[in-house]
Amino acid sequence: MPELAEVAFHSKAWLPAIGDVIEEVLFNADKRCCKSLVAERIQSDLVGESLEELHTHGKRMLFKFSGQCCLSVHLGMTGSLHCSSLPLSRSKFDHFTFCTKEGGFIFRDPRQFGKVELFVGEEIPEWWRLLPPEVLDLMFNFELFESYCERRKRRPLKAFLLLQECFPGVGNWMADEILWQSRLKPNRLVSALSSEERLQLFNSLKAVCRGAMDTVGVDYSDPPESWLFRHRWKPGGNCPQTGDPLARETIGGRTTCWSPSWQA
DNA sequence: AGCTCTGTTATCTG
DNA sequence: ACAGATAACAGAGC
Structure with a gap:
């Protein structure tokens, strides 16, 4: 489903996570949409940190965490984001989830055309800042x-x-x-x-x-x-x-x- | 059973 | 080298 406005809407599903410490991250690197994720990196870079900022650009989403990393998410054809209360009830298509004390924050994608990637660095990644102007941006004249x-x-x-x-x-x-x-x-x-x-x-x-x-x-x-x-x-x-x-x-x-x- | 689907990318072709 | 066209990916619904 997700185009510009669907992506903007879905990104807000993770808004309630802002500020809360991540206690656990669950994902399966065998799944195509998570294949670039490395378990050790996820554990060391995300666990103990918290979500700080949420950005969208076209069909892309970027979640900035404390410490030094960002998670980029693309929903592909059938991806969606969800916020679930604990205890977590997981669907077989929940390929990436992080948990705080308050709840679970889920990336779900049956067809796995979407993608979740981790970027480590001080700031918003260079490639994100170099994306072309969005249609609704003043720069888009x-x-x-x-x-x-x-x-x-x-x-x-x-x-x-x-x-x-x-x-x-x-x-x-x-x-x-x-x-x-x-x-x-x-x-x-x-x-x-x-x-x-x-x-x-x-x-x-x-x-x-x-x-x-x-x-x-x-x-x-x-x-x-x-x-x-x-x-x-x-x-x-x-x-x-x-x-x-x-x-x-x-x-x-x-x-x-x-x-x-x-x-x- | 076979075709479709609001997406992207690798790999062709010219 | 480059622009454009096509197949492939994976699952569910009709």
Whole structure:
């Protein structure tokens, strides 16, 4: 599930851990999502420390602990974070958990496309600080957007929007929503856009990220009824604007939903 | 039984 | 070298 706003929401599940001493860490390094974790490092770097800060960037999360380490978490396709009271009841898909006196803080991921990694160092890791601006950041302006368009001319718009190095946090449903709101067909090439269309796309990109953060990101509620979001997976779903049937096709390697009578 | 899924990456191809 | 396309990962739901 997790795109920009889902990630922001999930990260808050570990908020109650802030300030409490970590007494125990449970994980299985055989699992793909934890394969870079080394038991001895986890014990020496995390046990006895406490969670200090929580950051998100696109689909990534970073948890800073006292001492000298950060945990980076990516939720992949099916990852989620949970806070559980003690004693812990563990599901078979709980691959990483740390416990304080108050509770257990869980990373759960059935398909294991997500990832938990430990970074040791004084401060926030260098690679985190070098991530590109988020879409809602002031730094993310039309000039930057146009420079991305210049470098990715040959991509269909759908594949373009999914590039995390350009639009951190945008995933499959958000990309479809952005294209629907900007009235552009997903298979159009970036190079085929007029400057007016590029501006439409830029504005919808900002609007969808903002709208998602204000709904999903706050309490996991759905975006407005007027959005494509509510209609796109319904069998026989219709365009909220024209009432005509929605189309579905694989574009840019992902199933894509759009409204042929609304998007050009 | 077979196909799908809101993600990423290694490995092809041109 | 580089941009874009594809397969693979693992499990559950239809």
